[in-house]
Amino acid sequence: xxxxxxxxxxxxxxxxxxxxxxxxxxxxxCSTQYHSSPPNTHVCxxxxxxxxxxxxxxxxxxxxxxxxxLALNCEIVEQTQFHRKNYYxxxxxxxxxxxxxxxxxxxxxxxxxxxxxxELVIRIRRAHMEEDPxxxxxxxSIDKSKGTLIDYNRSGMALLEIVTEPDIRSPKEARRFLDxxxxxxxxxxxxxxxxxxxxxxxxNISLQGGxxxxxxxxxxxxxxxxxxxxxxxxxxxxxRRGEIVTMETRHFDEARGVTTSMRSKEEExxxxxxxxxxxxxxxxxxxxxxxxxxxxxxxxxxxxxxISQYSISDMHAKALVSNLKxxxxxxxxxSEVNPKVAATWIADVLKGELNYRxxxxxxxxxxxxxxxxxxxxxxxxxDRSAVEVIRTLLxxxxxxxxIVEKKGLVKVEDNVVEQAxxxxxxxxxxxxxxxxxxxxQSLNFLVGQVMKKTRGRADPMIVRxxxxxxxx
Amino acid sequence: xxxxxxxxxxxHKIDNLSAEExxxxxLDTIEKSSINAFTNINKKAIExxxxxxKNQSDLPLAGVPISIKDNISTKGIPTTCSSRxxxxxxxxxNAHVIEKLYExxxxxxxxxxxxxxAMGGSTETCCGGTTFNPWDTSxxxxxxxxxxxxxxxxxxxxxxxxxxxxxxxxxPASYCGVVAMKPTYGTISRYGLISYSNSLEQIGPMATCVExxxxxxxxxxxxxxxxxxxxxxxxxxxxxxxNDSEGMKIGVPTELISDGINPKVEKIVWDAxxxxxxxxxxxxxxxxxxxxxxxxxxxxxxxxxxxxNLARFDGTRYxxxxxxxxxxxxxxxxxxxGFGDEVKRRILxxxxxxxxxxxxxxxxxxxxxxxxxxxxxDRAFNDVDxxxxxxxxxxxxxxxxxxxxxxxxxxxxINNVPVNLAGVPSMSIPCGFADKMPVGLQIIGNTFDESSIxxxxxxxxxxxxxxxxxxxxxx
Numbered sequence: 001x002x003x004x005x006x007x008x009x010x011x012x013x014x015x016x017x018x019x020x021x022x023x024x025x026x027x028x029x030c031s032t033q034y035h036s037s038p039p040n041t042h043v044c045x046x047x048x049x050x051x052x053x054x055x056x057x058x059x060x061x062x063x064x065x066x067x068x069x070l071a072l073n074c075e076i077v078e079q080t081q082f083h084r085k086n087y088y089x090x091x092x093x094x095x096x097x098x099x100x101x102x103x104x105x106x107x108x109x110x111x112x113x114x115x116x117x118x119e120l121v122i123r124i125r126r127a128h129m130e131e132d133p134x135x136x137x138x139x140x141s142i143d144k145s146k147g148t149l150i151d152y153n154r155s156g157m158a159l160l161e162i163v164t165e166p167d168i169r170s171p172k173e174a175r176r177f178l179d180x181x182x183x184x185x186x187x188x189x190x191x192x193x194x195x196x197x198x199x200x201x202x203x204n205i206s207l208q209g210g211x212x213x214x215x216x217x218x219x220x221x222x223x224x225x226x227x228x229x230x231x232x233x234x235x236x237x238x239x240r241r242g243e244i245v246t247m248e249t250r251h252f253d254e255a256r257g258v259t260t261s262m263r264s265k266e267e268e269x270x271x272x273x274x275x276x277x278x279x280x281x282x283x284x285x286x287x288x289x290x291x292x293x294x295x296x297x298x299x300x301x302x303x304x305x306x307i308s309q310y311s312i313s314d315m316h317a318k319a320l321v322s323n324l325k326x327x328x329x330x331x332x333x334x335s336e337v338n339p340k341v342a343a344t345w346i347a348d349v350l351k352g353e354l355n356y357r358x359x360x361x362x363x364x365x366x367x368x369x370x371x372x373x374x375x376x377x378x379x380x381x382x383d384r385s386a387v388e389v390i391r392t393l394l395x396x397x398x399x400x401x402x403i404v405e406k407k408g409l410v411k412v413e414d415n416v417v418e419q420a421x422x423x424x425x426x427x428x429x430x431x432x433x434x435x436x437x438x439x440x441q442s443l444n445f446l447v448g449q450v451m452k453k454t455r456g457r458a459d460p461m462i463v464r465x466x467x468x469x470x471x472x
Numbered sequence: 473x474x475x476x477x478x479x480x481x482x483x484h485k486i487d488n489l490s491a492e493e494x495x496x497x498x499l500d501t502i503e504k505s506s507i508n509a510f511t512n513i514n515k516k517a518i519e520x521x522x523x524x525x526k527n528q529s530d531l532p533l534a535g536v537p538i539s540i541k542d543n544i545s546t547k548g549i550p551t552t553c554s555s556r557x558x559x560x561x562x563x564x565x566n567a568h569v570i571e572k573l574y575e576x577x578x579x580x581x582x583x584x585x586x587x588x589x590a591m592g593g594s595t596e597t598c599c600g601g602t603t604f605n606p607w608d609t610s611x612x613x614x615x616x617x618x619x620x621x622x623x624x625x626x627x628x629x630x631x632x633x634x635x636x637x638x639x640x641x642x643x644p645a646s647y648c649g650v651v652a653m654k655p656t657y658g659t660i661s662r663y664g665l666i667s668y669s670n671s672l673e674q675i676g677p678m679a680t681c682v683e684x685x686x687x688x689x690x691x692x693x694x695x696x697x698x699x700x701x702x703x704x705x706x707x708x709x710x711x712x713x714x715n716d717s718e719g720m721k722i723g724v725p726t727e728l729i730s731d732g733i734n735p736k737v738e739k740i741v742w743d744a745x746x747x748x749x750x751x752x753x754x755x756x757x758x759x760x761x762x763x764x765x766x767x768x769x770x771x772x773x774x775x776x777x778x779x780x781n782l783a784r785f786d787g788t789r790y791x792x793x794x795x796x797x798x799x800x801x802x803x804x805x806x807x808x809x810g811f812g813d814e815v816k817r818r819i820l821x822x823x824x825x826x827x828x829x830x831x832x833x834x835x836x837x838x839x840x841x842x843x844x845x846x847x848x849x850d851r852a853f854n855d856v857d858x859x860x861x862x863x864x865x866x867x868x869x870x871x872x873x874x875x876x877x878x879x880x881x882x883x884x885x886i887n888n889v890p891v892n893l894a895g896v897p898s899m900s901i902p903c904g905f906a907d908k909m910p911v912g913l914q915i916i917g918n919t920f921d922e923s924s925i926x927x928x929x930x931x932x933x934x935x936x937x938x939x940x941x942x943x944x945x946x947x
Contacts, residue, residue, distance in 0.1 A: 045565050049784045051558070051666040052545040052567060054699050084780050086826070090799050095783020148799070150788070272826035274835060277670035277777055279700050 003116035005169045008208025009232060012125075012166035013174060013224075015181060016200045018132060019064050019158040019190050026131045026158035027055030027098065035195055039137075039151035047131075047156030049093030054278050057082075061158040062105065062284060064190040065129050066291050068160055069106025071184050071298055072124045078285045080105045082129070082276040087269050090148070091133040093155055100128035101273045105284065111184075112300075113176045116169065122177050123165035132157035135197075154197065166204065171228035174203065178221040179322070183299050186324050203228055207235045210245030215259050218252050227252040231259050302327060310339035319347035325361045326351060332366045337373040345373055345386070353390055368393055368400040375404065382459045385409040411457050420453040421466050432471050443467060474501045474627025475947035476680045479687050482536050482630045486524075491535030491579065495521035498537050498581055502628045507604045507613075509623040511542045512550045513582040520579045531577030532691055538573060539629035541617050542583040543590055544675065545664035546570050549580065553666055554598035554619075555588045557810030558791045567664020568699065569633060569675050569692045576691040581629050584619030588812045589782065590635060590668040592616050593643050593881045594874065597814045602871055605647060606943040607909055611868040614644035620678050621648035627946045631688060632678040637669050638770050639863075639888025641676035642900035646912025647868035649902045649941065651929070652678040653685050656920050657895035658703035661696030667781040669774035671701075672892040681939060682901060682930045686710045689922065705920060712923035717931040718752035720924065721856040725760045728861030728887045728914070740904035740911045741862045744932065748860070751931055758852045758859065762844040763890045769841035770889035771882060772825050772834050778815075779822030785810060817878065842893045849894040853918040858928050861887060863900040863912035887914060897922045901929045902938040910938075 022032055028046035045053035066076055083101035109124035134152040138145040162181070168174050182199065185191040193199060201224050206212040215231060218224045235245045249268070250259040297305070299321045306317040306327070320330045320343065333342045346369065354361060372389055375381045381389070381404060392403045404410060424446055425432065435442035443464065450463045477485065486494050495517050502510055514520075517537070524535040540546060543553045545563035547570070552558045566574070573580065587597045595603040595618025603618045605611040606626040613622040617634025621644030624632055634641040636654035645652035654676045665675055677688035689709035696702045724745060729738055745755055787793035787806030794809050796802035811819070825834040852859060864884060874880045891898040896919050903913035913932070917925040933939055 045563075048789065050563065050565070050790070051551075051553075051561070051784065052563065052662075052664040053565075054663050056698060056700055086780050086783060088783065088786065088800075088803060090786075090788050090803075093784060093789060095786060096780050270828045272780070272823065272828075272831070274776060274780070274826055274831075277701075278667075 003169065007232070007236060009169050010166040010206050011168035011170075011174050011228060012204040013164045013168065013177065014202040014204070015162045015178070016202075017068075017160045017162065017185060017191055018195070018198050019061055019160055020192050020195050020198055021190050022058065022060055022064060022158055024058055024060075025156040026058050026061050026129070028156055030156065032157060034153035037153060039149070039153060042153040043155065047093070048152055049095075055098060055276075057279060057282060058158060061129065062282065063287065063291060064158070064188070065105045065127065065160050066284060066287065067188050067295060068162070068185065068190060069109065069127055070288070070292060070295055071188055072106070072109035072111055072127070072162070074106035074109030074124055074127065076106055076285050076288050077103055079103065079281045079283050081281045082279045083273045084276050085130075085271045085273055087271060089133065090150055091136050091155070093134065093152060097130055097133065098276050098279070099130035103281070104128035111177065111180060113173065113180050115173055115176075120167070120169075120173060122167045125163045125165050127160055127162040130159050130161060131155070132159050166206070171225040171232070174228055175221050175225040178224060180299070182221070183322055183324075187296055187298050189296070203231075205231050205235070207232065207239060207245070209239055210235055211247040213245065213247065214249045215252050216249055216262065219254065223252065223254055226257050227259055230257060234259065306330075310334055310343065312340055312343040316343040316347040319351060323351075323361070329361045329364070329366060329369075333369050333373065336370045338377055341377060342369070342373050345369065345376070349387060350390055353394055357394055359394060363394055365399070371400040375400075379411065381409050381411050382457070385411070385457070408455065409457065411459065417450070417454060417458045417463060417466065420450045420458070421463065421470065423453065424449040425467070425470060435471065473945065473947050476624070476627055476942060477630045478679070478681050479533065479536055479631060479684045483534070486535045491521040491524040492518060494535065495537050495579055495581065498629055501626070502582065502623075505626060505628055507606055507609065507622050507626050508601055509584055509603050509619045509626060509628055510539070510582045511552055511554055511585050511598075511600055511619070514546075514549050514580045516548070517579055517581050524577060524579070529577055531575075532687060533573065534577035536578050536631065537581040537629055538578045539581050539584045539620060539623045539632040540570070541586055541620050541632070541634045543586060543635055543666040543668075544569060544633060545666065546580060546583065549583060551583065551666070552599070553589045554586045554600060555810065555812070555815070556599045556792055557785045557806075559599065561791045563664070565664065568661035568696045570664065572692045572694075578691075584617070584623055584632060584634075586619055587616035588815050589666070589778070590616040590637055590640055590673075591778065591814050591818050593639065593884050594869070594871075595619060595622075595644070596871065596875050597812050599812065604871065605868050606946065607649065608868070610870055611909065612647065612871050614647035614864070614868060616640040616644075617652070617676075617678065618644045618648075621645050621650050621652070624648065624650045624678060624680055625943055625946070630680070631684055633688075633692070634676050634678050635665055635673055636676045636892065637673035637774060638892050639885040641678055642863045642888050642898060642912065642914060643885060645678060645900040646863035646914075647910065649910030649938075649943075650678060650680055651682055651685055651899065651901050651939070652676055653689070653899040653922070653925070654891065654897060655689065655693065655922055656897045658701050659693050659705070659897070659920075659922070661694075661699040661702045663696055663698040667777070669777040670781070671777065672770070672774060682926060682933045683710075683713050685899070686713050686926050707920075707923065709922060709926060712926035713930050714927045715931050715934045716752070717748060717928050720753045720858065720928060722748060722753050722755040722928070723758035723852050723856035723859045724755055725758050725763070725852065725859055725861055727760050727763045728859075730865060730886065732865055732883075733862065734866040734906065736906035737862055737864070737866060737911050740906060741860075741913060744903040744913045745860055747936060748928065748932060751935055753928070755860070756856070758856060760845070760848040760852060760890065762841065762848050765841045766845050766890040766893055767882065767886050769838040769845070770893055771821075772838040773842065773893075775818045775822030776826050776835055777822070779819045779826065782811070782815065782819055814878065845890050846894045849890075849896055849916075849918075857917075857921070857924045859916040860928075861914050863887060863914040867906050867909035867911060891916055895919065897925055899925045899929055901933060902941075903932070903936070904938055905941065
């Protein structure tokens with residue numbers, strides 16, 4: 001399979017990642033755990049930008065950024081520096097954002113994803129540190145707002161802006177890249193994607209024959225895919241009609257699924273970057289060795305290890321490692337029961353049931369899945385019953401054994417099945433004749449009757465075999 | 473009658489009377505004064521003084537009143553930068569130096585007038601009006617820390633803190649006949665100092681004698697982890713108070729005695745240098761060739777920083793707010809009404825210098841000049857211990873004389889700004905009088921060598937009488 005990219009699509013992403021697993025903000029001692037606190041309670045003179053307050057670099061934030069860089073195969077800069085990015089906005093308390101300019105902490109990396117036609121390497125241009133602004137809350141709708149409130153709890157949170165080269169060729173690839181990135185960040189324990197505003201994406205996109213547009217502030221991976229699909233369609237239509245695609249910044253309207261023009265190239269800000277005089281350049285490269293040693297096993301490496309250690313399929317391994325908690329859960333289960341069976345049940349069934357319910361693996365206990373897999377292995381319950389046990393566990397809680405007993409899901413003994421088959425065959429001569437005359441459905445009917453008599457605890461595949469053997 | 477008192481004198485007086493009486497007599501003097509040195513008085517000063525009277529201590533500044541330039545944050549006391557923008561701003565936290573002063577037992581008596589946001593050299597660009605020079609009230613006190621220097625000269629406080637971005641403690645010290653030091657960059661934490669140009673400025677002690685400068689330095693200098701440009705060093709400044717400069721090597725930079733110098737000032741400065749020679753020091757001429765480019769480089773860098781530093785004053789969170797029908801209008805109106813002309817001029821020029829297309833031509837070039845200026849000083853200090861020259865090329869000018877011609881005021885700091893570009897320490901001490909107005913001698917030291925400056929300054933002071941003269945009506 002090869003992907004021709006006939007439209008010459010080039011997509012580059014800028015991903016703002018909030019390093020929200022840090023204890024304190026980027027330049028002050030304020031706690032990062034503001035998500036369930038009242039507005040403006042996690043603030044201090046520094047993150048409020050009061051006159052005379054000065055920033056101090058959070059060294060843990062620097063190290064988190066470096067770890068991300070190493071995980072993305074980037075080079076670490078010898079000496080990094082912060083710059084001021086000057087612009088006015090009410091959520092920006094100093095009238096400038098402390099960011100980085102020509103000495104970003106890391107650059108020149110690469111990440112492999114599953115592309116449209118096999119492995120695709122996305123180059124990482126750079127990743128730089130900066131501070132998050134506060135948050136505006138409009139009272140009422142944005143056009144008819146009575147006023148705007150500002151919450152500076154977010155102000156000064158450490159952000160990492162990761163910039164890719166325009167190596168992405170389709171919205172699907174963009175989404176896969178974002179999924180992979182999120183996965184890596186979670187493995188590094190620098191980032192919790194469940195928190196609001198944890199990851200925001202800007203996407204640059206151009207088609208052959210047109211200029212590049214930038215879509216700002218997309219808040220989800222799905223949103224990125226949709227925004228890009230819309231933008232490709234829009235640009236294609238323009239080009240088809242012989243019109244031009246102009247360089248501009250566009251806004252993605254999540255509700256309507258469309259992008260709208262925000263400002264043209266001429267209206268672009270001049271941010272007047274200059275070195276932040278309150279911070280001195282920081283030598284960082286000498287910390288690389290230490291951080292490399294602290295680097296955890298990353299998704300690709302874990303996948304390879306799971307395949308070789310547990311002899312599971314590539315597909316199962318991929319599904320398991322795409323969520324660190326699930327991968328860890330799997331390994332705990334696999335240490336007690338057959339790893340292959342465990343992989344099937346966790347990757348194929350449990351994960352789907354969790355997703356369907358919007359639950360995380362925290363909703364599930366290792367011992368329950370160990371018991372369940374054990375019963376499946378010992379042929380004590382049917383696959384169908386096992387699925388029911390998982391659903392019940394997730395919907396109403398309890399433990400595996402209780403559910404199996406309460407619902408009477410223990411598989412019936414073989415002689416009971418034999419007896420039921422005898423009874424059914426005795427009672428349904430017509431159906432037997434129909435089957436012998438070539439009516440395949442009659443066999444299904446007979447199996448159904450046996451299942452009814454055993455209240456569903458028999459294994460339908462086995463029942464089918466028994467009946468077929470008896471009446472052939 | 474108001475009088476000049478050293479820290480030692482003040483403590484002696486407190487022992488004989490009480491901190492309360494000493495503080496209250498200063499407040500009384502300020503109240504009756506017409507030189508307009510203060511923007512606000514600390515309403516709790518008497519209360520603080522009473523506390524020290526009850527809890528006698530041997531802290532280095534126990535009960536000693538100090539005035540503070542109004543760009544240094546004082547918790548609970550308005551800190552206005554002499555700007556309409558911050559007229560009602562009361563900081564919720566203390567600057568590092570204020571914490572240190574409180575720990576040392578000092579009493580903050582009030583906040584001193586300054587050029588708005590420290591942008592100026594005459595203390596005329598203030599929202600609360602000009603400060604007048606106590607030696608001649610038709611003249612300016614210099615600036616931007618003019619309120620502090622005038623307060624000292626008028627006997628309105630024994631010691632003071634100013635800040636020096638491009639001569640802002642030395643200029644008024646020279647014009648008002650007092651002593652001030654700009655320490656090496658990084659020596660005193662800037663935490664709580666409202667920034668004008670971050671990489672150039674330092675808080676600086678001001679007093680009526682050299683010894684007090686050392687005492688204040690011992691209290692306020694030192695590492696602070698809240699200021700990333702603060703440096704760890706352990707120096708006892710009072711140890712450098714030595715009345716002996718035998719064998720010290722003095723460089724006299726020819727560039728500092730410029731063509732435009734008042735000949736009377738020139739003569740007084742040379743007399744001072746010869747006096748040092750009489751006292752056993754050796755002098756020679758040296759050259760700082762790049763300093764002729766220092767002034768434009770200084771203003772480009774300072775204004776660039778300022779344009780960014782002052783962006784936070786938008787009426788949203790604190791300070792002045794002029795309502796408008798949306799945020800941008802509100803912010804624009806607030807800035808239009810909150811800032812004075814000189815501040816606006818510097819924000820505009822700084823914004824211009826940092827803009828795309830001009831950044832390399834101005835900002836980057838100015839940084840290169842800065843490196844060359846630093847190299848000049850490094851070279852000079854290979855041979856000498858200190859540099860000496862006039863602080864100001866002339867005596868204090870008349871109020872209103874230069875206000876319409878900003879460049880002429882910028883030019884007055886021509887001998888001061890190279891020091892800030894290089895980050896080296898420098899002091900101004902009284903060295904004589906021209907037309908009954910004080911003249912300041914500038915003593916510049918190598919990086920972290922405040923000790924050599926203090927030693928030279930103390931020797932000169934102890935062997936001359938210039939510092940004993942007072943303005944009329946002051947003891």
